[in-house]
Amino acid sequence: MKSMLLMKRWLFCFVALLTGAAGSAQAALWSGGELISPEIHPDNRVTIRVAAPDARKVEVTGDFLPVRQIETPYGKAEAPGLAPLTRLENGVWEYTTPAPLAPELYSYTLLIDGCKTVDPNNVHVARDVASVFNIFLIEGGRADLYKVNDVPHGTVSRVWYPSPTLGTDRRMTIYTPAGYESSGRKYPVFYLLHGMGGDEEAWVTLGRAAQILDNLIAEGKAEPMIVVMTNGNVAMEAAPGETADGLIRPTMHLPHTMDGEMERHFPDVVEYVDAHYRTIRRREARAIAGLSMGGFHSLHISKQYPGMFGYVGLFSAAILPRDGASSPIYADSEAKLAAQFAVSPLLYWIGIGKNDFLYAANAEYRHLLDEKGYPYRYYESEGGHTWRNWRIYLTEFVPLLFQ
Amino acid sequence: MKSMLLMKRWLFCFVALLTGAAGSAQAALWSGGELISPEIHPDNRVTIRVAAPDARKVEVTGDFLPVRQIETPYGKAEAPGLAPLTRLENGVWEYTTPAPLAPELYSYTLLIDGCKTVDPNNVHVARDVASVFNIFLIEGGRADLYKVNDVPHGTVSRVWYPSPTLGTDRRMTIYTPAGYESSGRKYPVFYLLHGMGGDEEAWVTLGRAAQILDNLIAEGKAEPMIVVMTNGNVAMEAAPGETADGLIRPTMHLPHTMDGEMERHFPDVVEYVDAHYRTIRRREARAIAGLSMGGFHSLHISKQYPGMFGYVGLFSAAILPRDGASSPIYADSEAKLAAQFAVSPLLYWIGIGKNDFLYAANAEYRHLLDEKGYPYRYYESEGGHTWRNWRIYLTEFVPLLFQ
Numbered sequence: 101m102k103s104m105l106l107m108k109r110w111l112f113c114f115v116a117l118l119t120g121a122a123g124s125a126q127a128a129l130w131s132g133g134e135l136i137s138p139e140i141h142p143d144n145r146v147t148i149r150v151a152a153p154d155a156r157k158v159e160v161t162g163d164f165l166p167v168r169q170i171e172t173p174y175g176k177a178e179a180p181g182l183a184p185l186t187r188l189e190n191g192v193w194e195y196t197t198p199a200p201l202a203p204e205l206y207s208y209t210l211l212i213d214g215c216k217t218v219d220p221n222n223v224h225v226a227r228d229v230a231s232v233f234n235i236f237l238i239e240g241g242r243a244d245l246y247k248v249n250d251v252p253h254g255t256v257s258r259v260w261y262p263s264p265t266l267g268t269d270r271r272m273t274i275y276t277p278a279g280y281e282s283s284g285r286k287y288p289v290f291y292l293l294h295g296m297g298g299d300e301e302a303w304v305t306l307g308r309a310a311q312i313l314d315n316l317i318a319e320g321k322a323e324p325m326i327v328v329m330t331n332g333n334v335a336m337e338a339a340p341g342e343t344a345d346g347l348i349r350p351t352m353h354l355p356h357t358m359d360g361e362m363e364r365h366f367p368d369v370v371e372y373v374d375a376h377y378r379t380i381r382r383r384e385a386r387a388i389a390g391l392s393m394g395g396f397h398s399l400h401i402s403k404q405y406p407g408m409f410g411y412v413g414l415f416s417a418a419i420l421p422r423d424g425a426s427s428p429i430y431a432d433s434e435a436k437l438a439a440q441f442a443v444s445p446l447l448y449w450i451g452i453g454k455n456d457f458l459y460a461a462n463a464e465y466r467h468l469l470d471e472k473g474y475p476y477r478y479y480e481s482e483g484g485h486t487w488r489n490w491r492i493y494l495t496e497f498v499p500l501l502f503q
Numbered sequence: 504m505k506s507m508l509l510m511k512r513w514l515f516c517f518v519a520l521l522t523g524a525a526g527s528a529q530a531a532l533w534s535g536g537e538l539i540s541p542e543i544h545p546d547n548r549v550t551i552r553v554a555a556p557d558a559r560k561v562e563v564t565g566d567f568l569p570v571r572q573i574e575t576p577y578g579k580a581e582a583p584g585l586a587p588l589t590r591l592e593n594g595v596w597e598y599t600t601p602a603p604l605a606p607e608l609y610s611y612t613l614l615i616d617g618c619k620t621v622d623p624n625n626v627h628v629a630r631d632v633a634s635v636f637n638i639f640l641i642e643g644g645r646a647d648l649y650k651v652n653d654v655p656h657g658t659v660s661r662v663w664y665p666s667p668t669l670g671t672d673r674r675m676t677i678y679t680p681a682g683y684e685s686s687g688r689k690y691p692v693f694y695l696l697h698g699m700g701g702d703e704e705a706w707v708t709l710g711r712a713a714q715i716l717d718n719l720i721a722e723g724k725a726e727p728m729i730v731v732m733t734n735g736n737v738a739m740e741a742a743p744g745e746t747a748d749g750l751i752r753p754t755m756h757l758p759h760t761m762d763g764e765m766e767r768h769f770p771d772v773v774e775y776v777d778a779h780y781r782t783i784r785r786r787e788a789r790a791i792a793g794l795s796m797g798g799f800h801s802l803h804i805s806k807q808y809p810g811m812f813g814y815v816g817l818f819s820a821a822i823l824p825r826d827g828a829s830s831p832i833y834a835d836s837e838a839k840l841a842a843q844f845a846v847s848p849l850l851y852w853i854g855i856g857k858n859d860f861l862y863a864a865n866a867e868y869r870h871l872l873d874e875k876g877y878p879y880r881y882y883e884s885e886g887g888h889t890w891r892n893w894r895i896y897l898t899e900f901v902p903l904l905f906q
Contacts, residue, residue, distance in 0.1 A: 136752070152618040154559060212615040215555040217623045223630050223743065224750040232626050236750055250747045253672065257660035260681070269656065278663070281779045340626065344653045347627040347639055349539070376684045 137221035138236045144200035153191025155213050159184050160195050162208025203240035204488065205308065209233045226305045229297035230350045245495050246308040251318035252278030256310050261372040265365040270331060271338030273300045275310050277317055277324035286378045288502040289326045293390025293397050297352040299339035300331040306487045312494055323502040328373055332397055334361040358393060360427020363401045370408065384446065387501045389413025391490040404429055406440040411501050413449045415493040416456050416485050419465045441474040447500055448476040451493040455484040538595065540624035541639045547603035556594025558616050562587050563598050565611025606643035607891065608711065612636045629708045632700035633753045648898050649711040654721035655681030659713050664775040668768040673734060674741030676703045678713050680720055680727035689781045691905040692729045696793025696800050700755040702742035703734040709890045715897055726905040731776055735797055737764040761796060763830020766804045773811065787849065790904045792816025794893040807832055809843040814904050816852045818896040819859050819888050822868045844877040850903055851879040854896040858887040
């Protein structure tokens, strides 16, 4: 009618306005870079590019480049690869890998005149401790487990639970498998712990845990299960930015790290999950695993509560308590280990890389287990203390659970 | 005993190793910048700093700086503020705001020799369409609603639902209020929609919806409610990176944008939520609101299904269909609007900024509503088509729901 017709005459193309003068002003923050970077070529070579006409030097560093040997105050060490980008006439800088990359989820950052920051043309970023970097994925092989595929997807939730032991509410990430909402059935639970400097986000961002579980379950290689990813820093209620401390900077070193408090509070987690999810409440349906500090937590939690977990996974685990750690959690370790193995874990799994700085500590621990006749399964990979390995260990460990 | 003692002799300080030679090599990707940036001074002036000894020019752009007038191919327009950083002797560049900043959640990026990217010392980043930028928050006033405070927190879940209408599974973000898991009671549901170029992540990242709901509910200013944040681009199953399309680059322009398909499939969402959550299944307990394209969706969905929603919110909404949009959803608009207002919406709320490029279209629409005698509530703010306004509208709208 009249006013609708009047409006028709005023008709504007919404899209044109949004991207035109009036819109562009208000939308200026929306615009990222305009180049394709990374460009993954059909043969799996990769080009990184960035427009930086006024820069003097642009480099890329990341785990898709060959590791470098560098000198440090502590001696020789390995450092992530570094490669120079070449300036084209139009002010765009480019680097193309000389050879195809193997399937993997890779991380990288740029150095613009030495200033390390992310690729403005790649919105896919992840954080590890205090570093933000870009990611890209080369498909194929095991890396296809890290992809989102056309399979049923589980639900990923950030959930706050009360810890009576610590006297705080705390945040965790919970994966429930596809079909959980409708099935009415009960599920086994896998507790999956991060390393030092990490938090309840680490396994779903860097570890691709939701994709790995979705894909393994869809392929029939893993049982549908609930995965509970806690925050292993008891001094934090949640990941940086998710607490009343505000948008703080993450740090590696927090109070109460590896002092027994994480282990002491852990039954609060299990109790909350059992009370609020449809879980099978038996050790045969509970697994615990973690990387580095989270492997340490898994070792000591499973030993402290020997009836709680049927499956234990130590991924590049720290083994021994820190010097001076006086928590009763770490007392009588051998007796507790004996009690744990007396009830026969269904699986005690140890995975580590040949170059991991915790390799010797793990070899020593395996020696102890051998000596005592405690059975375990061992997986040795190439490489070191990296997310690349922890994703591999997850894909190896999960199919062994709850069979 | 012996082997444990042997291990004790091997004892290493885990933290020292992690940050020492062997650890640092494998951990090199963990290290972010070493400076404090942004530094929020006690008087709410803010310093941005970055180490860039080899850069020729470093600037900061963001919405905490005064807007600039610029010339564009379309004429004069406003652009985000820009300020130069000053190089100190040690190669660190700094900018400090001349005056305290008002409480707000701000966004910014750096330009290192003209290359626009994030501040390497600030891990708190957000994405809007294809742009990644840093955020910081100045406390006080309404901005305290955007903070994580020491209040009970709801659960935020990424959930996949089937859409029989579209023939795909799709991802949405669902907020359930603190206490939902234990209360056993039923809740009203608020459907909250994003704008063009956005996705199911937008309202929880840029919109701070979970914090706003947590805080308003804790203050007794809002009813506990479920908030459902869908993906309004029916050509996407989920946010970029969360689909089998891989780690793609987000775009503003997707097929099926504003062609009626989002509106047509929307009952699938309501049906899924009602089937899987403890909801009150009446229009008096259902609200729908959205920003820009999401306001357009809210207008047309609520008009298409007049018995579905008791509360409607249009935040900086697009009003009219795009030229050539031929969906039956947009047919008989006046008759459908008459049917909607015949059942008396409990609230029909319109919010827009004085400088919004959709201001005239909204004024025209209000004129139509006035002419017809359809009651609505109107909220006019300063500013334009920005998340700053959409957060404000959310804080204004939510307390009016389900009273």
